[in-house]
Amino acid sequence: MRPYNVPRGNCGRGGRMCMGKALLLAVNIFCGLYGAYFAGVILLGALRRQRPPYPAAAPSKRIAAVVAARNEQAVIGGVVKTLLDQNYPRELFDVWVIPNGCTDETESVAREAGACILPCDVPVRGKGDVLRFAFNELLEMGKYDAFCLFDADNVVDPGFLAASNNALCAGERVAQGFRDSKNSGESWVAGGMSMFYWFMSRLFNRGRAALNMSAMLNGTGVLLSADFVREADFQTRTLTEDLELTAQCGIMGVKIGWMEDAVTYDEQPNSLMSSITQRRRWFAGGVQCMRHYGPALLKRAIRERCMQALDFGIFFYGNLMQVLAFVPGVASVVKTIQYALSKGRISIAVAGLCGAAVLFVAGCTLGAAGLCTLVKRPIRRELPGILGLWLIAVSWVPANLSALIVPPKWKAIPHVSRAGLPDIPRADKKPRTVPSRKASM
Secondary structure (H helix, E strand, C coil), rough: CCCCCCCCCCHHHHHHHHHHHHHHHHHHHHHHHHHHHHHHHHHHHHHHHCCCCCCCCCCCEEEEEEEECCCCCCCHHHHHHHHHHCCCCCCHHHEEECCCCCCHHHHHHHHCCCCCEECCCCCCCCCCHHHHHHHHHHHCCCCCEEEEEEEEEEEEECCCCCHHHHHHHCCEEEEEEEECCCCCCCHHHHHCCCCCCCHHHHHHHHHHHCCCCCCCCCCCCCCEEEEHHHHHCCCCCCCHHHHHHHHHHHHHCCCEEEEEEEEEECCCCHHHHHHHHHHHHHHHHHHHHHHHHHHHHHHHHHHHHHHHHHHHHHCCHHHHHHHHHHHHHHHHHHHHHHHHHHHHHHHHHCCCHHHHHHHHHHHHHHHHHHHHHCCCCCCCCHHHHHHHHHHHHHHHHHHHHHHHHHHCCCCCCCCCCCHHHHHHCCCCCCCCCCCCCCCCC
């Protein structure tokens, strides 16, 4: 029956409105708690004393530096050169370039630069297929203790392999190096995307290491021990092999170490469309990883009380949180406009929305400037990226939503920057140095 004196139709409408408000409140609380978790990890990690690098160990590990490459003739020589110039005994490492589907001179340029060549002759859907092929071939040789993975557009700090040797001697099976940028000053897009990787390295992974938590892999500058690769039977089925490997580490219970003194300088896209293409792939790959590995991680976390699996499981539901967080934002804007229209105060709504936009842009700009200071990059040179970060952040929303509606396929991002180590500025004009750990640790 209808409640006494309630007009017909209002009861159901009122109930739906209350339910909608309750759902919106629940989404707000859920997304707030999710964001607070990662913000808390970063903050606590920043406040805690940072862990120094692994103790220096005598060079002993044989390492294969592996570079998957497709049509990278413009940049492949740079990564090969910086790898061959490592401060590590030459007899203890080889540089392997794995050409796949090339229609240019990538193979000949890499060979001329001094790399060993292993042409990939299997069907390739993405980088993961190339790496699986390379691991199978290189493991059969039986001569390597570990593999270091790089992208063709990278330049590598001279101490990378020595830092990897130290991590291996300290017992690490998987580790992530510091992912820096080689062309952050070339455009506002490259600068803005560089901010993302500086955030991931300087705040996200460094903070986790300070709390003795596992790092996350992010594409290049990755160390994998040979015994781990054998045990994991490296297989990927998503667009983001780094996230997938991170998930597999969580399921296997393998902690990912953090090598802050192992630095790789990566090329960032200079056009907004290339950047959006890249981020659409990241989002789609993240959704695939969430679907394939999220339940298994949470199951392991509950059954075995594994904090690493729980942490990774929470991380992999981040893409879902991004979509959910979009709902309250849109609802708030709509409610503000509706209220202003009902009261005939359009100017108030416009002023409120403009004020929120100004605060957002100011927050992004100040945060970017602070991040540049943390990673010791000159503010003046990074100004285009600092001023453009807000637009990168805004463009992330349509990029992710479009990837959710029309999932992308793997697509190569063109690399053209010839910047080398001497071209990469630092505010302190000094090489990256971090005090070493005591051997007793």
